[in-house]
Amino acid sequence: MCIADAVIYVGQRYSTGEQQNALLRLGVLPRHGEPRGVGAKGRKMHVIGMQEAFEDIATDPRISGDTLVIVNAILDPATFSGPMWGTFELVNADGAWTGQWVGNLDNFASSLQATAHGSGAYEGLVANVHYNRRDPGRVSLWMDIS
Numbered sequence: 415m416c417i418a419d420a421v422i423y424v425g426q427r428y429s430t431g432e433q434q435n436a437l438l439r440l441g442v443l444p445r446h447g448e449p450r451g452v453g454a455k456g457r458k459m460h461v462i463g464m465q466e467a468f469e470d471i472a473t474d475p476r477i478s479g480d481t482l483v484i485v486n487a488i489l490d491p492a493t494f495s496g497p498m499w500g501t502f503e504l505v506n507a508d509g510a511w512t513g514q515w516v517g518n519l520d521n522f523a524s525s526l527q528a529t530a531h532g533s534g535a536y537e538g539l540v541a542n543v544h545y546n547r548r549d550p551g552r553v554s555l556w557m558d559i560s
Contacts, residue, residue: 457490457491458489458490458491458496459487459488459490459491460487460489461486461487461488461498462486463484463485463486464484464485464486465482465484465485466482466483466485467480467481467482468480468481468482468483469481475506476506476508476536476559477504477511477541477557477559478506479504479505479506480504480505480506481502481503481505482502482503483500483501483515484500484501484502485498486498486499486500487499487519493521494519494521494522495518495520495521497518497519498518498519498524498526499515499516499517500514501513501514501515502514502515502530504530508534508535509532509534509535509536510532510533510536511530511532511536511541512531512533513529513530513541513543514528514529515528515529516528517545523549524545524546524547525545525546525547526543526544526545527542527543527544527545528543528545529541529542530543539559539560540559540560541557542557542558543555543556543557544556544557
C-alpha cells in the first residue's frame with residue numbers, strides 16, 4: 415500500500431529556446447515512510463526505484479502530459495544531501511519524451527540536468543533540461559528542445 419501526499423507546483427517558469435512558458439505540475443509523491451525502495455546502508459539512506467507520477471500542464475503542449483519519474487539517491491540522513499539519478503517519461507496524445515537525469519540534493523535543495531529523446535510527433539527531437547530548486551517557493555527550470 416502506498417501512502418502519498420498530493421503535490422502541486424504552480425508558477426514554475428521554464429524556457430523552450432527563446433520562448434518563456436508556465437508550468438503547472440499536479441501529482442502524487444510517496445511519503446518518506448514508503449518501505450519499498452528506501453533503506454539504510456551504513457550511515458547513508460539509499461533510495462532505489464522510487465516512483466513519482468505527475469500531470470504536467472504547460473503552455474507548450476509538447477511538454478504537457480502524464481509524467482513518471484524514477485528516483486535513485488544515496489543521501490546523508492542528517493543533512494538530506496547526496497547524489498540523485500534516474501529516468502523519466504512524459505506521454506501525451508502526440509508522442510512521448512523518454513530520458514535520463516542526474517543531480518544532487520543539498521539540504522532539500524536540488525539541482526539536476528536531464529536529456530530526453532522524443533517519439534511520435536516529437537521523433538528526432540532532443541530536450542535538454544536544467545532544473546534548480548532552492549526551496550519550495552523558488553524553482554528555476556530551463557528547457558531547450560531542438
